[in-house]
Amino acid sequence: MITSESAGIGKPSVRFLGGTESILGSMYLLEFGSYRFLFDCGREIHSRFPRTGLRSFGIDPASIDAVFLSHSHVDHCGNLPYLVSEGFIGPIYCTHATRDLTEVVLLDSARIHENEFARTGRSSGFNSADVEDAMEQFVTVDYGCETDVLDVAKIRLFNSAHVLGSCMFQMDFDWNRKNFRFVFTGDLGRFGLPIVGEPMHVPSADMIVCESTYGGRIHDSFDETIQQFTSLIKRTVDRQGKVLVPAFSLGRTHLVLHCLRHWMETGLLPKIPIYVDSPLAQLIEEVYEEHQTAEYISTNIEFEWLESKDDAWYRTTQRDPCIIIASGGMCEGGRILDHLKVHIDDPRCSLALVSHQSPNSIGAQMLAPTPKVRFHGREWNKWIEVAKIGGFSGHADTHDLTRLLANAASETGKICLVHGETLQKETLEQKLYELGFSNVIVPSFDQRFEM
Numbered sequence: 001m002i003t004s005e006s007a008g009i010g011k012p013s014v015r016f017l018g019g020t021e022s023i024l025g026s027m028y029l030l031e032f033g034s035y036r037f038l039f040d041c042g043r044e045i046h047s048r049f050p051r052t053g054l055r056s057f058g059i060d061p062a063s064i065d066a067v068f069l070s071h072s073h074v075d076h077c078g079n080l081p082y083l084v085s086e087g088f089i090g091p092i093y094c095t096h097a098t099r100d101l102t103e104v105v106l107l108d109s110a111r112i113h114e115n116e117f118a119r120t121g122r123s124s125g126f127n128s129a130d131v132e133d134a135m136e137q138f139v140t141v142d143y144g145c146e147t148d149v150l151d152v153a154k155i156r157l158f159n160s161a162h163v164l165g166s167c168m169f170q171m172d173f174d175w176n177r178k179n180f181r182f183v184f185t186g187d188l189g190r191f192g193l194p195i196v197g198e199p200m201h202v203p204s205a206d207m208i209v210c211e212s213t214y215g216g217r218i219h220d221s222f223d224e225t226i227q228q229f230t231s232l233i234k235r236t237v238d239r240q241g242k243v244l245v246p247a248f249s250l251g252r253t254h255l256v257l258h259c260l261r262h263w264m265e266t267g268l269l270p271k272i273p274i275y276v277d278s279p280l281a282q283l284i285e286e287v288y289e290e291h292q293t294a295e296y297i298s299t300n301i302e303f304e305w306l307e308s309k310d311d312a313w314y315r316t317t318q319r320d321p322c323i324i325i326a327s328g329g330m331c332e333g334g335r336i337l338d339h340l341k342v343h344i345d346d347p348r349c350s351l352a353l354v355s356h357q358s359p360n361s362i363g364a365q366m367l368a369p370t371p372k373v374r375f376h377g378r379e380w381n382k383w384i385e386v387a388k389i390g391g392f393s394g395h396a397d398t399h400d401l402t403r404l405l406a407n408a409a410s411e412t413g414k415i416c417l418v419h420g421e422t423l424q425k426e427t428l429e430q431k432l433y434e435l436g437f438s439n440v441i442v443p444s445f446d447q448r449f450e451m
């Protein structure tokens with residue numbers, strides 16, 4: 001490792017400004033000569049810039065020449081409005097779908113901040129005008145096309161198959177009469193999931209910054225997932241119950257919805273009503289329909305958005321079996337709690353957890369083998385059937401990552417692992433040495449490495 005002081009002046013290097021110790025706040029600064037390129041500008045939950053702001057790292061947002069956004073999850077894009085309001089005026093490169101999804105996601109955050117301001121008189125974050133200003137700086141690029149950046153670098157975007165529009169970046173540039181290649185994977189998806197296509201192999205480079213969320217995990221196969229999920233639904237329908245599916249609004253809701261409709265159409269599931277209670281997912285659906293492959297909308301199975309709380313109450317208290325997908329992937333908030341409170345003590349019903357559940361979340365407590373759970377100020381009898389459905393993850397697991405990185409092993413200088421818990425990174429580090437990488441680095445927060 002080198003410190004800022006000992007770094008060669010202007011020598012290509014990357015500073016790790018977020019997403020090092022956890023999966024939050026993804027943000028990496030590539031510098032060479034007088035250029036500064038920021039890859040992702042994500043938010044840690046409930047905070048503005050990680051720690052105390054970009055300026056505390058000696059980086060004036062106005063000094064950044066361009067931003068490259070891998071995808072629209074808030075831990076990758078959530079600080080963009082601050083970056084712009086604090087002086088960044090350069091282009092923000094991403095795919096067209098990422099641009100559209102990011103706008104919906106950031107406006108939703110702004111709306112929450114504005115509501116809080118209206119309620120408490122205190123501003124907790126950016127507003128819609130800040131988001132609109134940031135959106136003006138977006139420049140969209142298609143997968144595969146080579147694009148010039150400020151006449152000093154060329155970028156190419158590859159499908160990372162993590163969520164609609166997600167990409168990895170390959171950037172080529174010259175410094176001191178030498179060619180350099182930098183690759184940033186963003187979040188990598190999996191082989192064999194519907195809708196978003198297959199992830200592209202990671203190209204070799206002088207430096208790769210690679211995610212490692214599930215570097216030490218092996219997901220259930222999608223075939224196992226189909227088996228688990230369809231049998232849970234059939235069991236529930238047989239006992240005249242309802243299936244509740246908490247799901248994050250961006251991506252997971254759409255993947256689950258697509259699968260359920262597809263399975264009903266192909267006879268894997270009985271045709272029962274599907275309701276979706278998630279205003280944000282409904283807005284995101286419009287972007288999915290605009291950018292999605294024919295595969296996504298090729299089913300005739302209808303479903304219904306629950307537009308208001310009254311609609312939701314009416315549908316959830318009806319007698320007949322149905323599937324309700326609702327916002328709040330870990331049951332920590334969102335519309336799912338309205339449904340869970342009605343059905344939690346009904347042993348005919350089931351709760352299908354299709355997302356990661358962090359240790360103390362209500363979702364994790366629902367999974368724990370205890371008879372009761374506590375939330376909203378009281379204890380609830382947990383008589384609903386609870387099942388973890390593991391195979392919907394949008395992140396590559398150990399097998400996917402080694403397959404995606406295998407071609408790059410022999411010709412890559414350094415590979416830096418980010419966006420993962422320690423155990424995941426350590427397991428992947430070992431795997432990558434076995435694969436033939438010669439220099440695997442696990443950076444700490446605010447470390448800088450030369451390319």
Ligand SMILES: [Zn+2]
Nearest residue numbers: 071073162187
């Ligand atoms: Zn992501």
